[in-house]
Amino acid sequence: MVAVSLPLPDQVRIVEVGPRDGLQNEAAKLPTHDKIRLLQALVRAGLKEVEITSFTHPRWIPNLADAEEVARAAADLPVQAFALVPNRRGLERAIKAGVAGITLVMSASDGHNRANLNRSRGESLSELIDLQREAAAEGLTCRISLSVVFGCPFEGVVPADEVTAIVRAFADNGAARIGLCDTIGVADPAQVHRLSRLLRGLFPQVEFELHLHDTHGRALANTLAGMQAGIVSFDTSVGGLGGCPYAPGATGNVSTELTAAMLARMDIATGIDVAMLAEARMILAQGLGKRFDPSIERAA
Amino acid sequence: MVAVSLPLPDQVRIVEVGPRDGLQNEAAKLPTHDKIRLLQALVRAGLKEVEITSFTHPRWIPNLADAEEVARAAADLPVQAFALVPNRRGLERAIKAGVAGITLVMSASDGHNRANLNRSRGESLSELIDLQREAAAEGLTCRISLSVVFGCPFEGVVPADEVTAIVRAFADNGAARIGLCDTIGVADPAQVHRLSRLLRGLFPQVEFELHLHDTHGRALANTLAGMQAGIVSFDTSVGGLGGCPYAPGATGNVSTELTAAMLARMDIATGIDVAMLAEARMILAQGLGKRFDPSIERAA
Numbered sequence: 001m002v003a004v005s006l007p008l009p010d011q012v013r014i015v016e017v018g019p020r021d022g023l024q025n026e027a028a029k030l031p032t033h034d035k036i037r038l039l040q041a042l043v044r045a046g047l048k049e050v051e052i053t054s055f056t057h058p059r060w061i062p063n064l065a066d067a068e069e070v071a072r073a074a075a076d077l078p079v080q081a082f083a084l085v086p087n088r089r090g091l092e093r094a095i096k097a098g099v100a101g102i103t104l105v106m107s108a109s110d111g112h113n114r115a116n117l118n119r120s121r122g123e124s125l126s127e128l129i130d131l132q133r134e135a136a137a138e139g140l141t142c143r144i145s146l147s148v149v150f151g152c153p154f155e156g157v158v159p160a161d162e163v164t165a166i167v168r169a170f171a172d173n174g175a176a177r178i179g180l181c182d183t184i185g186v187a188d189p190a191q192v193h194r195l196s197r198l199l200r201g202l203f204p205q206v207e208f209e210l211h212l213h214d215t216h217g218r219a220l221a222n223t224l225a226g227m228q229a230g231i232v233s234f235d236t237s238v239g240g241l242g243g244c245p246y247a248p249g250a251t252g253n254v255s256t257e258l259t260a261a262m263l264a265r266m267d268i269a270t271g272i273d274v275a276m277l278a279e280a281r282m283i284l285a286q287g288l289g290k291r292f293d294p295s296i297e298r299a300a
Numbered sequence: 301m302v303a304v305s306l307p308l309p310d311q312v313r314i315v316e317v318g319p320r321d322g323l324q325n326e327a328a329k330l331p332t333h334d335k336i337r338l339l340q341a342l343v344r345a346g347l348k349e350v351e352i353t354s355f356t357h358p359r360w361i362p363n364l365a366d367a368e369e370v371a372r373a374a375a376d377l378p379v380q381a382f383a384l385v386p387n388r389r390g391l392e393r394a395i396k397a398g399v400a401g402i403t404l405v406m407s408a409s410d411g412h413n414r415a416n417l418n419r420s421r422g423e424s425l426s427e428l429i430d431l432q433r434e435a436a437a438e439g440l441t442c443r444i445s446l447s448v449v450f451g452c453p454f455e456g457v458v459p460a461d462e463v464t465a466i467v468r469a470f471a472d473n474g475a476a477r478i479g480l481c482d483t484i485g486v487a488d489p490a491q492v493h494r495l496s497r498l499l500r501g502l503f504p505q506v507e508f509e510l511h512l513h514d515t516h517g518r519a520l521a522n523t524l525a526g527m528q529a530g531i532v533s534f535d536t537s538v539g540g541l542g543g544c545p546y547a548p549g550a551t552g553n554v555s556t557e558l559t560a561a562m563l564a565r566m567d568i569a570t571g572i573d574v575a576m577l578a579e580a581r582m583i584l585a586q587g588l589g590k591r592f593d594p595s596i597e598r599a600a
Contacts, residue, residue, distance in 0.1 A: 102335040189562070193305060214595075216598075217520055217562075225306060266489065299516065
């Protein structure tokens with residue numbers, strides 16, 4: 001009789017990114033006091049790590065122009081908060097606002113890095129390595145976030161050795177957590193498993209995290225494949241928030257609800273009470289007129 | 301360096317069930333000539349096996365009251381056609397209409413079997429085993445389809461030994477293909493893997509197939525887990541057709557498009573040209589006013 005089971009962890013960390021990656025992509029701006037209520041609701045539902053905002057220039061992301069206020073409110077909550085930081089100016093603002101953690105971001109492909117950050121990968125890399133060092137000196141927890149690792153809208157598949165070279169540069173300079181982001185949702189499970197195994201083998205001192213989008217409905221399959229490769233940290237977004245405002249109906253980040261529900265059914269602990277996330281969705285529904293996929297509404 | 305990859309097959313069989321499981325659940329009835337155009341479009345897109353209709357009494361499924369006409373049209377197409385058969389009267393109609401294959405259906409739980417088929421599991425089992433024998437004598441290809449194997453709306457989890465007992469009864473009487481159906485979409489990957497491995501180990505002479513619904517967004521993760529347990533046959537539905545008409549927005553069968561696209565990206569052959577399925581969706585859009593999930597529309 002065959003009874004071998006899938007190799008799955010007992011416990012997984014969920015990093016809620018809705019307040020940052022979700023809200024920055026919404027057409028409407030959520031009022032600051034609703035953002036703070038959202039964070040409170042997320043904490044009540046059991047989230048322990050949340051990406052709360054971004055210190056990108058408000059010209060580029062007007063929805064998150066209230067980053068300082070949100071960061072100060074988050075400091076009072078029992079949560080590990082992260083704020084996205086794209087450059088030195090962002091780091092200065094983050095430190096001044098008293099945020100406890102930062103996410104430094106660049107792209108695995110040169111084309112996406114130029115389109116998004118207006119500089120070459122090499123320029124981003126050397127700036128971010130400096131910022132990583134300074135953040136550590138300030139006592140901040142730091143995550144590195146690599147966009148389009150599994151596929152780039154401009155360059156297609158990004159060669160594994162280019163990803164590896166970027167990871168090595170961060171790892172050699174002390175990176176403890178590096179996120180592999182499927183920014184456009186094209187990854188497949190075999191690819192997720194292959195790259196995750198490769199990088200974990202090469203850099204055992206680094207904790208790799210997955211940031212998956214559900215553009216092609218594969219995010220939960222990719223989550224499963226990631227866990228089988230030993231990944232135990234996943235970025236998710238309440239309500240699946242984060243669809244591009246220019247592509248109506250486009251799914252964005254994989255939802256916290258569907259992820260946590262799948263994990264719970266497999267007895268993989270996340271600390272999240274899925275039913276309690278309804279409160280966070282209600283704040284988004286009222287503040288943004290947001291409607292959610294029925295599968296998310298009935299998740300439990 | 302770690303480079304072990306997920307254990308995946310080179311090739312998978314997709315059984316398209318949209319014309320049966322999809323259309324029977326739509327609020328509107330697709331005209332017969334559109335059903336035939338749909339079958340033709342599916343064949344052009346590369347589908348080799350299709351569940352084309354159901355010989356259930358038209359009182360219960362008025363949408364498929366034209367089963368005879370559809371079956372006769374399918375006989376002219378280069379496709380292995382199956383028709384659902386719930387009882388002896390259905391088998392008689394199927395044989396008379398000249399269909400080449402049948403799917404015999406019952407539920408793994410007694411409660412669902414009584415609600416759906418108005419008899420006990422034991423009664424269904426003995427009738428279907430007779431029908432299986434008669435179908436074989438008539439030279440029909442036969443699939444057994446077991447509903448709610450992974451969870452029942454009335455009884456919750458169905459014990460594995462009850463599923464095993466039903467499978468054994470069919471297997472002992474010559475069943476070659478048995479479908480494990482996640483009728484309400486509650487299965488999780490660990491469960492799919494566990495039950496699939498168990499049954500394949502116990503009944504190596506049977507080919508097990510998976511019939512997954514995407515109610516909780518886990519269908520592709522469950523597909524992945526099934527393949528890792530050695531399953532290489534999956535029921536899918538064009539456009540994800542098959543949502544319950546009484547639950548607006550409810551997702552139904554896992555879509556042929558998203559399944560085939562995921563498999564293609566992993567170099568698992570299905571013979572399906574995903575882009576060509578747009579023609580089948582257009583027939584459904586025009587005939588039923590059906591709209592599809594954006595992720596399905598952009599699948600390629």
